[in-house]
Amino acid sequence: MTRGTRPRLVARIELRRRWRTIKGNTTQLLAIAFVAVMLLPFSLAGVLGAYLAGGFVAGSETEPLIDWARMAFVYGWIFVVGFGGYRAYAVALRPDNLDGLLTTVSHRDVIGGLILTELALWSAFFLTIGSAAAVAFAAGAGSVLTIPALLLALCLVLVTGLPAGFLLALGVRNAGVRSRLLSRLRTLFLVFLGVGYFALISTNAFASVLEPIYRVLAPTPIDWFGDLAAVGLGIGASPFRAIGAVGFSIAFVVAAVASLYRLAEWLWYADGVHVTHEVERSADGASRFGGLSRVLSRPVFGVVAVDWKRARRSPISLSFALYPLIVLAGPIVTAVQTGEVGTGLPLWILVCGTWVAGSLFALNVLGQEGAALPVTLLSEAPERSLVVGHVVSGALLIAPVTVAATVVAGLLSPHSAPAVASLGVSALVLSVGSGAIGTGIGVGFPRLEAVSVSRSTKAIVPSVFAFVIYSAAVLVVALPTVVAHSGVASHALASIVGVDRFVIGLVGTVVSAVIACFVGVGSMYVARDRVRGYRLG
Amino acid sequence: MTRNTHAIEARDLTKRFGTETAVDGLDLHVERGTVYGFLGPNGAGKTTAMRMLTSLTRPTDGEAWIDGNPVSDRDAIRASIGYLPEEPPVFDELTGREQLEYFGRLRDLPAAEMTTRIEGWLDRFDLEGDADKRIEDYSKGMRQKVGLIQALLHEPDVVFLDEPTSGLDPRAARTVLDVIAELTDDDHTVFLSTHILSVVEELADVVGVLYEGDLVTEGSPAALTARVEAEEGTTLEDVFLSVTAERGPVASGSVPGPNLGSDPESGSGSDPRHAGDTTDRQDERADDR
Incomplete structure (x- = not known):
């Protein structure tokens, strides 16, 4: 069996299991159908918007346009890392029957399979919509080169963003299983996080949280994805930064995979803190x-x-x-x-x-x-x-x-x-x-x-x-x-x-x-x- | 570094969780082609010991080898063991056949051979009619059977079974016991943890009793019962109750306390045939302390 076969097999079975779980849950199926129906007009509007945007940016060499492209991809990367990390924390990193898997294949195969599962799920949505939007945008801009460039940029955002999200989630989970304090306060912490998240959404204050993260990432190679996507549009994209985005992605994935292996091993073979629930008995209840x-x-x-x-x-x-x-x-x-x-x-x-x-x-x-x-x-x-x-x-x-x-x-x-x-x-x-x-x-x-x-x-x-x-x-x-x-x-x-x-x-x-x-x-x-x-x- | 002496070997294997010692200096030497019955009351450290031997948990101290490979070499250990935890590691959303094929492929079994083996095991465990139903519709016993087949599918040298007859009806339990007996005929080694003493009495070549992390006694079932044959009708259950009793009171009125065996009037001296087969580990541990 080649090195990548087992992760692919793990991913295939994971996807099959998740699909059967959804199929067997009418409420969940209806919810997904409802979201899909709701998203359809937005998706179509997005594709149309991409076409119009393509027409707008074609030939424009004004500086802000490339800045917007860069900014859009940095925010997109933050989104993938954030939601990918959340899904990894909540769903992916606690696979069922972990003992059975770990006495059959290595933790490297398991974590590889889990990431591939998430990558397949994200790709199914983003690359479908992304392909349509890329074609529409390129048609609007009159630049054929934009199609592969934009798709490649989207792929790289996913391929680097998801492992980054997994790394964050693994970091948090590792801290959780080792810290007695975090272990005790986990529920409270998650409640605060959930309430805070919805509060940010309901008050439109999300940007104030994201902006500092953007400022940290803007000077990094994450910013180069925008240049890769805009190659061929003539809006001032740097071809060196575009090539750099590809090189950076390869280097990032290699480093991330090595770190993921190590962090997954630390997590799944950790003893974990043991919180006992002893209660002092009062003489009279x-x-x-x-x-x-x-x-x-x-x-x-x-x-x-x-x-x-x-x-x-x-x-x-x-x-x-x-x-x-x-x-x-x-x-x-x-x-x-x-x-x-x-x-x-x-x-x-x-x-x-x-x-x-x-x-x-x-x-x-x-x-x-x-x-x-x-x-x-x-x-x-x-x-x-x-x-x-x-x-x-x-x-x-x-x-x-x-x-x-x-x-x-x-x-x-x-x-x-x-x-x-x-x-x-x-x-x-x-x-x-x-x-x-x-x-x-x-x-x-x-x-x-x-x-x-x-x-x-x-x-x-x-x-x-x-x-x-x-x-x-x-x-x-x-x-x-x-x-x-x-x-x-x-x-x-x-x-x-x-x-x-x-x-x-x-x-x-x-x-x-x-x-x-x-x-x-x-x-x-x-x-x-x-x-x-x-x-x- | 590999060792070629025993199927399972542990030397001073210790696991501590914080200040709590789950397994305390476990020494094991399990011969190839034997069944080792691992007994102990709830919370004695049996599962922790099994997790260390299957490489799922790192020992705090000591070392262990499976088939000559150190448990720290997980890749080597995985290849030579099969493991059935107390809760069978099966996926509810898959059918029984899919589950077995999945693990067969993960184990890199050739397709034709895998199919033959799966069909054979399904037939043996009366599961052919239900093999294409989802596991979520299986009874506890059927899940246990699938878990057991999964552990045996790649014909591992050493099999770790945690309560393998749990939830099985008498017929299925008998099949499992027969399978375990056959495994040893083929020179496989079985490390069997169970609370059902009759199973151990029937199958085990050697029995070890773990109590509060210590291996308090070890020997063949016959040797262990012989050591406490102060009165007639002593069973393995009496031995178990005796050696796992707190120091002082004796759990069973018919047998002496934990220090059995050290007393020449009653313990090992009573049956010279087994005098050399058994070791009273509690005394050793007490000295260590």
């Missing part, structure tokens, strides 16, 4: 939670205590709470950037806090019991303690934070003090009621089996369907409060009805509270009945 055990009945207190312990030790199971936080990140970043708290921020906090409170524990009352479900169902009257316990655990954790944050943001905003008080009451009622609303929806669409929440972690989380319905319900319940406290709507309503804006806000709060109470109580009854009558399949 109840003492940890202060007087809570005296307020709540013993079974309900038991559910609350277990919910909190499990959440602290396995926060990944609360992954649905990320979505409200991601939504909230945008308004917070805007407020920080502008230095002003508008009337909208307290409302965002109220809605997102409410959203989080119900999604933590109440949205999968049955499934959350996991393997203990049969035992739980055989206990005496489990329905009351389960339903009430999961509502209480989310409310006690999130309601105080939501109320405090809403009131503080409200006081910093142009809202009047009475309106802030009204918002505070809304925050309290809704964040307590959202858990109750979630219980009935959760038992209607339970998820009983663990699913992969990351490449390496499985957890029982609420079903997507339950979360979507719950999210819609929370929005409907919170809508009167939001409308009644938002600047324009409350002002318009106050003018029409002829009352003070505070009264409108108060009415909104009361309406939301009444709906939340009705829906919440009804939902809890449904949940109680379903748990009581639940039979294991």
Whole structure:
């Protein structure tokens, strides 16, 4: 078997496995089809744009055009490194059955196969679109030489960018398996990274992060890819830099491959830090939670205590709470950037806090019991303690934070003090009621089996369907409060009805509270009945 | 540097994770064409020891050789071993046949020979009817069978099997035991880790018991039971319970404590035929400490 045969075989089987996984997952297949349909017009527009751009740049020897070409390729390279690195970290570098592979072939074959897999996936998309765009651009520019030059430049960006991304991912993974601190804080770190990423996107602040990276890379040979792509266009591309881009790519790939082999070996044969999860036993389990055990009945207190312990030790199971936080990140970043708290921020906090409170524990009352479900169902009257316990655990954790944050943001905003008080009451009622609303929806669409929440972690989380319905319900319940406290709507309503804006806000709060109470109580009854009558399949 | 003495040899093989010692100075000498039964309670260090011997984990101290090749020479080790971990290394998205063909190709087996071997093994394990179904639809036992075929497909000199009969029905388990016995007939060496003592009793030429990282006793099943035949009806289970008991209390009332063998009244002296076949490693380890 030649040296490259095994990586090709590994890549071929990886691609086959991934395709079968996608084919067997209707949701994923539909999502890909949807994205493809959405991307089609953009792709066609891109090809047309390439043709028009080709016509524009043809014969123009003005300096900025070549600078733009160089800049475009540097940013393209950053994109490939960034997303390639992310995919390598999240997907590629933890192959299934690694022990089986490593006792059959060398780590060099495995990492080579994994990179080839990613290269094939990226090429399938980029080189298809890229070829069409290159031909269109060359046609517009009237330069046949541009087609191979542009395609070669694209290929080199992929061939150098993906290994660079893998190197970064391997570096991060190696640090993670060796550092006890990083290992412990990994979940927290990933949450911050995810929230930060979406915050950057939602606030259009991405450029401010990319620009410093561009400034570092611009003086390097990465900048030469633009010259290679623009050869033949007559816009001032340097043929020496174009040739240099090819030479640099070869040298880079050779160096990268050697480093990849070494880093993959370090990672896959690493002992790894071992984080033990010893917990100091208190003499009385109840003492940890202060007087809570005296307020709540013993079974309900038991559910609350277990919910909190499990959440602290396995926060990944609360992954649905990320979505409200991601939504909230945008308004917070805007407020920080502008230095002003508008009337909208307290409302965002109220809605997102409410959203989080119900999604933590109440949205999968049955499934959350996991393997203990049969035992739980055989206990005496489990329905009351389960339903009430999961509502209480989310409310006690999130309601105080939501109320405090809403009131503080409200006081910093142009809202009047009475309106802030009204918002505070809304925050309290809704964040307590959202858990109750979630219980009935959760038992209607339970998820009983663990699913992969990351490449390496499985957890029982609420079903997507339950979360979507719950999210819609929370929005409907919170809508009167939001409308009644938002600047324009409350002002318009106050003018029409002829009352003070505070009264409108108060009415909104009361309406939301009444709906939340009705829906919440009804939902809890449904949940109680379903748990009581639940039979294991 | 290669050595040509034993199929598996380990000298002072040690693995420490931080301050924790998983395997402590393991010495092994496994003859070619034998079955070595590797016993030990959960957490004793068996899997760590197997990972070191299969080159998946670097030893902290000591050295080991497989078929004369040092375990640090991974390329050489891979060629001469087959490994079935506790969880069979199979891909759910592939069919049983595709899985075996994949690993056959990775092992560089000639196509015709590979097909013949795969068909033969599938037939042997009653898998021909399911060979073209995806592994995700297989039962635990069927996955185990595919994993075992995968480990044996290239006819390795040394086979490491971690709980090979786990999840198998009695008929399939019997087939596996027969296969293991046949392997040694063909001069293959089997390193067998299992909790099922009857399997070890039936197959193993030599049994080693690992306890808290130490190889506390080693010998032929007959020799080990003979050493504790203070009372009638002593089994390998009694030996196991005895040598893995904490110092002091004896797990089984019918057998002496961990120091068995050092007592001339009961241990090795009771059956002179096996007196030389067995070593009480716990005493040695205690001296080392």
